[in-house]
Amino acid sequence: MAWAAAPPELKIDWTKMPTYNTIMAVAAGVGLILVVVLGQRLLRGEHAEHYEGWALAFGVLGVILVTTGLHMTLTWPLAGQGFPFDNIIFGEPSLAFGLLLLAAAWYLWRRGGELSGAPDRITLVSRLAAPLSLFVFAMGLACFGIAAAGWTYTLFAAPPQEPISGAFADYPLLEATFISGLYVLVGVGAVVFPFALRAKGGPTVKIVGVCWGLAGLAFMLFGALNYFTHIGLIVNTM
Template sequence: MLSATAALASEGMQTDWSLSPTYNTIMSVAAGAGLVTLVWFIRDLWVKRERNIEGYAFAFGVLGFILTATGLHMTLTWPIKGLPWDNIIFGETSLGFGVLLAATSWYLWRRREDLRTTDNPVRTLADLVRPISLFVFGLGLALVGIGIAGLWYQFFVAPAEEPISGLFADYPIVEAIFMSGLFFLIALGALLFPWAVKREAVAGRPSTLHRVAGGAWVLGGLGFFLFGAMNFFTHIGLIFNTHVPS
């Protein structure tokens, strides 16, 4: 089945990019960094005596602002006209994650001294986020839906005019498997989240459950981080190759 993106590519893609701004590059880098940093933060709370609460609050605040601002704009305005599903896939998920990171930043800054001195900061945070774990689980279900849609419709394929990624324009299943796989990895961590923050789950050292969830977020986060960084080149190349001269 030929995807919509590949069909556009086969016709010789020409786009007025001023009518379809795209910034899922910075969103991908920020989301990937946020997932990895979140796992680093929990690991440091569990194993380190010196707790750099302010540093993590600063990091989550920066990343949360980027994701909330860009995700909110993409969710409300649908700026990507040619690939409208991207507004849902990247906009709504970035908005949800961005607000969670921003709220985490605010809480960490306010309670930094308490978290630095408490015997079990992981349990303190687990008690805090347990009520919101249902929303995190819901985001996990949404990511599963996105991953299935990516495999079903194969819309993640890049057009032939895009450097590197465009090499697979005739094989849409390749990028569909890669991108959907990243969404499935992050979904796994989100779906395990409600059980990972149970009071009895954080009484001692990290369990297999925590390692699986954390590992899924690190792998998925690194994938989005590196792919987003690469797309700063490939998206510029796509725009250069397909823009409509004024």
């Protein structure tokens, strides 16, 4: 393989840069997908009898994202080898999304029966989510800021020592565009979300679903791929 051996000049002290945005990307991607699927079921009037199952799923993902996101936000572990900005890019959005998932998990676990028996579930969900939608909107704007920083400073480019992604090391704008594009998708869905709640259907809801669904799938697959590429980078640079 072309990436079997790393150039000797790049060495990273991994004890000073714990990296776990692999599990964060997978959890965030799956979380976005599940939010879209549950929203579709509610809009179609389908009965999601086992709301406890959704609560368990949101709870597991929320714990992962809150734990890793809070640690990254407060301790800046990626600053040890010169990547302090990644703590903001990955840590803070993960923390925010994780807390939202935990809030949803708590409600579905404790009050899922009330939601199931409501004569107008869409109106109930809209009223419940309306206050938090402002925070979702604000984090959407934050995602635009992250995307702009990625393009402006060509962040996210993998070093040549990283398998697969490193093959594009000479084209740093390529990966910057890919990751920034994902943040744009999440941001568009988040900014439109409050308006979709008010509309209770129509094009705004479809925009949120498409943006979050595509971004969730991409984050999930990219995070899974990074289990190989990040392990390869560690082996090649330790």
